[in-house]
Ligand code: SF4
């Protein structure tokens with residue numbers, strides 16, 4: 118069965134694609150390329166694939182989609198690129214094309230719904246973290262990792278489990294107020310985004326950021342309602 122290609126709703130702009138001179142400078146800064154080591158998992162490879170998709174030379178097959186899925190969207194490549202390729206705009210145009218024109222398998226669709234319905238919502242995530250907190254404190258995590266039982270059931274879940282940081286009580290409360298005064302003379306007023314996931318898992322990073330900013334004369338405003346920044 119032939120896979121559909123891109124539709125006419127804002128496909129990656131050929132003008133932006135043509136800015137890539139294929140020099141490869143971006144490869145060394147791209148985390149997906151550094152881990153996977155394949156050209157198609159690099160910025161250059163993805164730009165090349167966008168061009169081929171636009172030209173109808175390749176289809177949106179599961180393999181092609183997997184190379185776009187592996188892009189973290191970190192945009193490290195944009196600052197490295199000597200040719201000024203606006204990869205941010207290209208990948209932003211590409212992702213909706215994939216969602217519209219590629220039918221993912223049911224399990225993958227459910228998995229993605231679970232992720233997108235959970236991670237941008239700290240209050241929902243907190244509820245899930247209660248059993249995970251107990252799981253860690255009772256030492257079950259050690260047992261699960263030793264026996265690799267989750268890996269046998271679901272590699273996706275096992276990958277998530279392996280990334281689960283150590284949870285602490287601060288995970289379950291908002292520790293920072295809306296307004297934090299500068300230490301000494303105020304020189305700046307800055308806004309701070311806590312991050313949906315970071316504020317639960319890496320609260321210490323936010324605490325450290327507050328210490329650095331206030332020590333440098335910043336008054337910090339933390340909007341109490343923060344949406345997903347992805
Ligand atoms: S650094 Fe820029 S121009 Fe060079 S291959 Fe990467 S995206 Fe293309």
Ligand code: SF4
Pocket residue numbers: 146147148149150159160163187188189190191192193194195204
């Ligand atoms: S945005 Fe994607 S292509 Fe660019 S450096 Fe990050 S992972 Fe690589």
